[in-house]
Amino acid sequence: MKTIAAILTRLNQPLEIRELEIPPLKKGQVLVQIAYSGLCYTQINEWKGSKGEDPYLPHTLGHEGAGIVLEVGETVTKVKPGDHVVLSWIKGSGCEVPNTIYSSAQGAVNSGAISTFLKLAVISENRLIPIVSTIPLREAALLGCAIPTGAGVVANQMKVKKGNSLAVFGVGGIGLSAILAARHLKAYPIIAIDIHSEKLEKAKTFGATHTINIDKEDCLEKIRQITDKKLVDFSLESAGKIQTMHLAFQVVKAPKGCCILAGNLSLGEKIQIDPFDLIKGKKIMGTWGGNGQIDQDIPRFAKWFIQNKNQLKEMISHEMSLENVNDLMQLLQAGKVHRGLINLTQ
Numbered sequence: 001m002k003t004i005a006a007i008l009t010r011l012n013q014p015l016e017i018r019e020l021e022i023p024p025l026k027k028g029q030v031l032v033q034i035a036y037s038g039l040c041y042t043q044i045n046e047w048k049g050s051k052g053e054d055p056y057l058p059h060t061l062g063h064e065g066a067g068i069v070l071e072v073g074e075t076v077t078k079v080k081p082g083d084h085v086v087l088s089w090i091k092g093s094g095c096e097v098p099n100t101i102y103s104s105a106q107g108a109v110n111s112g113a114i115s116t117f118l119k120l121a122v123i124s125e126n127r128l129i130p131i132v133s134t135i136p137l138r139e140a141a142l143l144g145c146a147i148p149t150g151a152g153v154v155a156n157q158m159k160v161k162k163g164n165s166l167a168v169f170g171v172g173g174i175g176l177s178a179i180l181a182a183r184h185l186k187a188y189p190i191i192a193i194d195i196h197s198e199k200l201e202k203a204k205t206f207g208a209t210h211t212i213n214i215d216k217e218d219c220l221e222k223i224r225q226i227t228d229k230k231l232v233d234f235s236l237e238s239a240g241k242i243q244t245m246h247l248a249f250q251v252v253k254a255p256k257g258c259c260i261l262a263g264n265l266s267l268g269e270k271i272q273i274d275p276f277d278l279i280k281g282k283k284i285m286g287t288w289g290g291n292g293q294i295d296q297d298i299p300r301f302a303k304w305f306i307q308n309k310n311q312l313k314e315m316i317s318h319e320m321s322l323e324n325v326n327d328l329m330q331l332l333q334a335g336k337v338h339r340g341l342i343n344l345t346q
Helices: 041-048 135-146 146-157 173-184 197-206 219-226 242-252 277-281 295-313 322-333
Strands: 001-009 016-021 029-039 065-072 083-090 099-104 107-112 120-124 128-133 166-169 188-192 210-213 233-235 258-261 283-286 318-319 340-342
Touching: 001 120, 001 295, 029 083, 029 135, 029 242, 029 322, 041 322, 065 135, 083 135, 083 242, 083 295, 083 340, 128 135, 128 295, 135 146, 135 295, 135 318, 135 340, 146 173, 146 233, 146 258, 146 295, 166 173, 166 242, 173 188, 173 197, 173 233, 173 295, 188 197, 188 219, 197 210, 197 295, 210 219, 219 242, 295 318, 318 322, 322 340
Parallel strands: 166 188, 166 233, 188 210, 233 258, 258 283, 318 340
Antiparallel strands: 001 016, 016 099, 029 065, 029 120, 029 340, 065 083, 083 128, 099 107
């Protein structure tokens, strides 16, 4: 059996579309017909080599999506053929099978426990979460990374309560998901910060009560005005920039204010903090996919958000075929994408 995939063969070069031979399933593996794959900035970092040398080239890409189970390997009990599933890089229950090797006319192609830039993909059991078939697969693809990370930070790490204030730096998929969750939990104010005016307008429709264009306004002073000089209880940085990481920590109040970093810097880039801010009680930490339990979180967030499918549709700003994946990556790198999807049904 064969599949079509987008392959990273060389850093900073366009992905190649190849036909791959699907290997026999190992114990704990599942063959999935992928309907939609999300595109995350993590793939841009992989493509650019931002994390350093890549020893696995050539390899497949993609870590979030939705599809239908076609076949299961030995010992798999979590899903069965015909099940609709969300695919996520975040580990859940089930077997962990860390790698797969596909063959092609050009040679072997490496793949990890999950890859979603393929029409048919071999996936580790613990990267799949079954969902009810009434959830559209297009919107379900958002549940693989953007929503569990953004909403997970707000619900699991910040534990936002009614009346808590939140600033979100960077309103792509993760930032918009955080804003959705904050609105669901009745936070106020919810402040969206970005450099793109169209993204800030979108953030308002998702629940942002205030917006700041960081290129045109003094962010710290504007937040002081919005909060009557009290600053915010929580901030989330999802833009992946040194400047916004510094600001995100500055705008949380002391004591007990908490800044969480979800954005990724390139290898070797560093941020600086004043240790006296820590002494005053401010906190800064990272997140690993929202620090939740993916098997419980995805059904929970689906229940929160899927009832308003139109809002999730609005999060998807671009959709392209697998053959046009390089165009979509260029748009994402330019900051023009809220959340992009690869349509693998075409």
